[in-house]
Amino acid sequence: MTQNQILSSVKNAELVEIRRNQMIKGAITLFKEKGFHRTTTREIAKESGFSIGTLYEYIRTKEDVLFLVCDAIYEQVHERLEAAIDLENPSVTNLEKVIESYFYLMDEMQEEVVIMYQEVKSLKKDTKEYVLQKERDMVGMLEKVIVTCLPHEISKQDAELMANNIFIQGHMWGFRRWVLQKQFTLKEYIDRQIHYLMESLAIDRTIAKDKEA
Amino acid sequence: MTQNQILSSVKNAELVEIRRNQMIKGAITLFKEKGFHRTTTREIAKESGFSIGTLYEYIRTKEDVLFLVCDAIYEQVHERLEAAIDLENPSVTNLEKVIESYFYLMDEMQEEVVIMYQEVKSLKKDTKEYVLQKERDMVGMLEKVIVTCLPHEISKQDAELMANNIFIQGHMWGFRRWVLQKQFTLKEYIDRQIHYLMESLAIDRTIAKDKEA
Amino acid sequence: MTQNQILSSVKNAELVEIRRNQMIKGAITLFKEKGFHRTTTREIAKESGFSIGTLYEYIRTKEDVLFLVCDAIYEQVHERLEAAIDLENPSVTNLEKVIESYFYLMDEMQEEVVIMYQEVKSLKKDTKEYVLQKERDMVGMLEKVIVTCLPHEISKQDAELMANNIFIQGHMWGFRRWVLQKQFTLKEYIDRQIHYLMESLAIDRTIAKDKEA
Amino acid sequence: MTQNQILSSVKNAELVEIRRNQMIKGAITLFKEKGFHRTTTREIAKESGFSIGTLYEYIRTKEDVLFLVCDAIYEQVHERLEAAIDLENPSVTNLEKVIESYFYLMDEMQEEVVIMYQEVKSLKKDTKEYVLQKERDMVGMLEKVIVTCLPHEISKQDAELMANNIFIQGHMWGFRRWVLQKQFTLKEYIDRQIHYLMESLAIDRTIAKDKEA
DNA sequence: AATGAATGAGACTTCATTCAT
DNA sequence: GATGAATGAAGTCTCATTCAT
Numbered sequence: 001m002t003q004n005q006i007l008s009s010v011k012n013a014e015l016v017e018i019r020r021n022q023m024i025k026g027a028i029t030l031f032k033e034k035g036f037h038r039t040t041t042r043e044i045a046k047e048s049g050f051s052i053g054t055l056y057e058y059i060r061t062k063e064d065v066l067f068l069v070c071d072a073i074y075e076q077v078h079e080r081l082e083a084a085i086d087l088e089n090p091s092v093t094n095l096e097k098v099i100e101s102y103f104y105l106m107d108e109m110q111e112e113v114v115i116m117y118q119e120v121k122s123l124k125k126d127t128k129e130y131v132l133q134k135e136r137d138m139v140g141m142l143e144k145v146i147v148t149c150l151p152h153e154i155s156k157q158d159a160e161l162m163a164n165n166i167f168i169q170g171h172m173w174g175f176r177r178w179v180l181q182k183q184f185t186l187k188e189y190i191d192r193q194i195h196y197l198m199e200s201l202a203i204d205r206t207i208a209k210d211k212e213a
Numbered sequence: 214m215t216q217n218q219i220l221s222s223v224k225n226a227e228l229v230e231i232r233r234n235q236m237i238k239g240a241i242t243l244f245k246e247k248g249f250h251r252t253t254t255r256e257i258a259k260e261s262g263f264s265i266g267t268l269y270e271y272i273r274t275k276e277d278v279l280f281l282v283c284d285a286i287y288e289q290v291h292e293r294l295e296a297a298i299d300l301e302n303p304s305v306t307n308l309e310k311v312i313e314s315y316f317y318l319m320d321e322m323q324e325e326v327v328i329m330y331q332e333v334k335s336l337k338k339d340t341k342e343y344v345l346q347k348e349r350d351m352v353g354m355l356e357k358v359i360v361t362c363l364p365h366e367i368s369k370q371d372a373e374l375m376a377n378n379i380f381i382q383g384h385m386w387g388f389r390r391w392v393l394q395k396q397f398t399l400k401e402y403i404d405r406q407i408h409y410l411m412e413s414l415a416i417d418r419t420i421a422k423d424k425e426a
Numbered sequence: 427m428t429q430n431q432i433l434s435s436v437k438n439a440e441l442v443e444i445r446r447n448q449m450i451k452g453a454i455t456l457f458k459e460k461g462f463h464r465t466t467t468r469e470i471a472k473e474s475g476f477s478i479g480t481l482y483e484y485i486r487t488k489e490d491v492l493f494l495v496c497d498a499i500y501e502q503v504h505e506r507l508e509a510a511i512d513l514e515n516p517s518v519t520n521l522e523k524v525i526e527s528y529f530y531l532m533d534e535m536q537e538e539v540v541i542m543y544q545e546v547k548s549l550k551k552d553t554k555e556y557v558l559q560k561e562r563d564m565v566g567m568l569e570k571v572i573v574t575c576l577p578h579e580i581s582k583q584d585a586e587l588m589a590n591n592i593f594i595q596g597h598m599w600g601f602r603r604w605v606l607q608k609q610f611t612l613k614e615y616i617d618r619q620i621h622y623l624m625e626s627l628a629i630d631r632t633i634a635k636d637k638e639a
Numbered sequence: 640m641t642q643n644q645i646l647s648s649v650k651n652a653e654l655v656e657i658r659r660n661q662m663i664k665g666a667i668t669l670f671k672e673k674g675f676h677r678t679t680t681r682e683i684a685k686e687s688g689f690s691i692g693t694l695y696e697y698i699r700t701k702e703d704v705l706f707l708v709c710d711a712i713y714e715q716v717h718e719r720l721e722a723a724i725d726l727e728n729p730s731v732t733n734l735e736k737v738i739e740s741y742f743y744l745m746d747e748m749q750e751e752v753v754i755m756y757q758e759v760k761s762l763k764k765d766t767k768e769y770v771l772q773k774e775r776d777m778v779g780m781l782e783k784v785i786v787t788c789l790p791h792e793i794s795k796q797d798a799e800l801m802a803n804n805i806f807i808q809g810h811m812w813g814f815r816r817w818v819l820q821k822q823f824t825l826k827e828y829i830d831r832q833i834h835y836l837m838e839s840l841a842i843d844r845t846i847a848k849d850k851e852a
Numbered sequence: 853a854a855t856g857a858a859t860g861a862g863a864c865t866t867c868a869t870t871c872a873t
Numbered sequence: 874g875a876t877g878a879a880t881g882a883a884g885t886c887t888c889a890t891t892c893a894t
Contacts, residue, residue: 266882594807
């Protein structure tokens with residue numbers, strides 16, 4: 001579905017998926033280590049377990065690999081996030097759980113997140129748009145959870161701001177790890193961040209409670 | 214002072230500073246556009262207004278330019294931040310003012326910030342350490358303001374967390390501009406972020422007020 | 427066998443040998459003309475009949491070419507010298523024949539010898555050691571012939587000295603050609619050098635004859 | 640006198656000589672270490688104790704430095720050799736003394752000799768001719784000593800051959816030092832070489848003695 | 853489909869030489 | 874006479890991409 005933006009000379013769709021997944025896995029390993037620009041296509045091919053010739057049977061340019069990687073990363077975040085969200089029973093507790101899940105996920109995907117921060121800009125306009133849209137979707141999911149789970153009204157704008165804040169606080173755990181992970185365990189980090197997020201909604205909650213009353 | 218880590222064949226220190234500033238200016242322009250890796254040393258020389266030979270009279274390698282750029286950016290942030298901080302008269306209002314100043318600064322330096330996010334990783338161990346230390350210093354300044362201006366006690370850990378949050382919320386305005394700057398004016402963004410930051414300290418403030426009483 | 431010290435990205439060993447031989451041939455042509463330092467890698471590639479990219483598929487650095495050339499030259503000398511030596515029937519005549527063959531060989535390889543004299547010093551420690559060892563081997567072969575073919579005893583030291591003298595008298599024909607080849611035909615040169623070499627062993631020979639008697 | 644082939648913008652002849660001697664000294668130091676091609680003009684200037692600009696006041700091109708160096712080396716050999724030769728009282732002992740002196744000189748000037756072997760070829764036609772002529776002169780001096788000191792007649796050709804042999808046996812001590820200087824002390828080397836040289840003239844000497852009788 | 857040898861544009865960097873001060 | 878900053882041609886090497894097998 002999503003990978004179809006990238007042309008391949010190989011017709012067998014199943015094979016294309018297999019090879020591209022090998023490629024994504026190999027590329028992420030390398031990008032984590034040395035970044036996109038310092039990684040060569042030969043290295044990607046080798047790490048993926050096939051030859052440079054074969055690599056180019058499945059992509060057209062090196063940038064295609066970057067796109068596949070970015071796409072795969074967001075795809076993974078999307079899946080996991082979706083699985084964590086349950087809008088059937090909205091509640092503040094529920095909101096907290098989603099945020100907690102998201103933070104745990106970001107801990108797992110620290111290095112992938114760093115790749116995104118560093119390399120997305122290297123994508124060409126079109127593919128960049130596409131990847132950024134996926135990112136927006138993800139923030140949108142958080143935003144929806146906020147709006148749905150809060151007991152009181154919150155402006156669209158404020159909801160978006162909170163969603164963005166949560167979003168990057170998740171990333172921050174990864175890309176500022178050399179500072180944060182010295183001072184906090186993951187659990188502490190999550191607890192304090194959620195604590196402050198909830199605090200920042202306090203007054204409104206009071207008002208909301210008044211409304212309820 | 215800070216540039217002295219990079220060797221130059223030119224002896225005249227004053228001239229070195231002039232040329233390096235030209236170089237930093239030119240490089241930032243180009244890095245904003247196409248990033249460090251896609252910018253060639255020839256382009257940097259040309260944009261700086263001198264020949265490739267002259268460029269290499271003032272640096273040893275291309276990476277030196279990146280270091281100079283990163284160093285200059287943090288230097289600028291440091292100066293401006295320092296100027297904005299007044300610890301003589303600590304008060305919550307004062308804290309708000311510092312945060313506001315910082316956000317305005319981050320608006321001005323959006324693209325520089327993006328460069329840092331994308332390219333710092335390309336620095337070699339030593340220079341990276343140096344640059345990251347400067348970053349830590351900056352967060353440290355925010356942390357100190359928080360501790361000093363809050364009317365109540367706050368744990369070292371929490372102060373650090375808040376400082377980090379503020380720090381990256383400033384960056385976020387720049388590197389997520391395609392989202393945020395569609396929904397917020399700068400003033401709105403600053404207002405809402407400060408609003409929520411203050412809220413998140415609410416309970417404590419109440420306690421503090423109780424103490425005062 | 428000997429070329430294996432130099433890494434190649436190309437796996438096919440047979441092809442590596444073919445290309446390297448092209449390269450050695452091309453490089454020797456150019457080194458004769460302008461020396462190692464004044465010859466560019468592009469020129470070597472062109473003279474060898476392939477592109478600069480291909481050149482670097484078979485070597486890592488320009489110095490590798492020099493090593494390959496030095497190695498090939500000594501390899502050739504070695505083979506030819508070995509073929510000329512017959513230790514089954516040691517005799518003074520036999521010794522004279524070996525020396526003669528060696529001088530003829532040095533005549534053929536004049537320019538290669540000049541290359542060695544001028545450029546070996548440019549090799550890095552390791553490869554230089556390797557090449558010099560090969561040279562020692564060659565002198566060792568001459569030394570062995572001397573010891574074996576002389577009818578009388580000769581000290582190890584003297585044998586080594588004679589071998590070294592013969593060795594460089596062979597070279598001298600090439601690197602002092604602008605003097606010697608004006609005054610001597612090759613045959614004359616060989617005759618007179620052998621004459622004097624034999625004379626210098628005269629007394630000993632007499633002693634030897636006495637012994638025999 | 641000899642340096643006058645090289646143009647200088649500086650008029651003061653005395654100064655020119657001073658500066659050029661500094662230059663030659665500095666350059667030899669560097670050429671010993673890394674050869675002509677790997678030494679930069681900047682390094683030569685620095686080692687000589689003045690600036691690159693000044694260097695170019697006294698020469699026109701880098702090759703001029705090489706010429707000055709080669710010229711100076713032969714000049715020195717020439718002077719020393721001349722001092723050692725005394726044709727007033729020709730005798731075999733006298734010949735031996737000259738050869739001995741020459742070998743001692745070559746021991747002192749080992750590295751300079753290596754420079755000559757490696758770099759003369761880099762000189763342009765004209766200057767090369769000039770330097771080679773000086774070399775021929777030196778061999779000529781040896782030749783003359785041989786002819787004069789030998790008690791018997793020797794053909795012009797043979798005298799030249801012997802002179803050339805002696806000439807390069809002197810060099811050999813330096814450029815094959817890693818072999819010879821392990822096996823011989825300087826004294827041993829000289830003794831054995833002279834021994835064999837004298838032996839090679841043995842028969843003739845006998846004849847000569849007959850004549851005398 | 854898979855391979856890997858071949859290609860060459862283009863990157864970084866050096867360094868001999870000049871010339872204004 | 875001395876200086877050293879400026880220049881840019883030219884060198885080495887890399888690597889994305891192609892294509893014959």
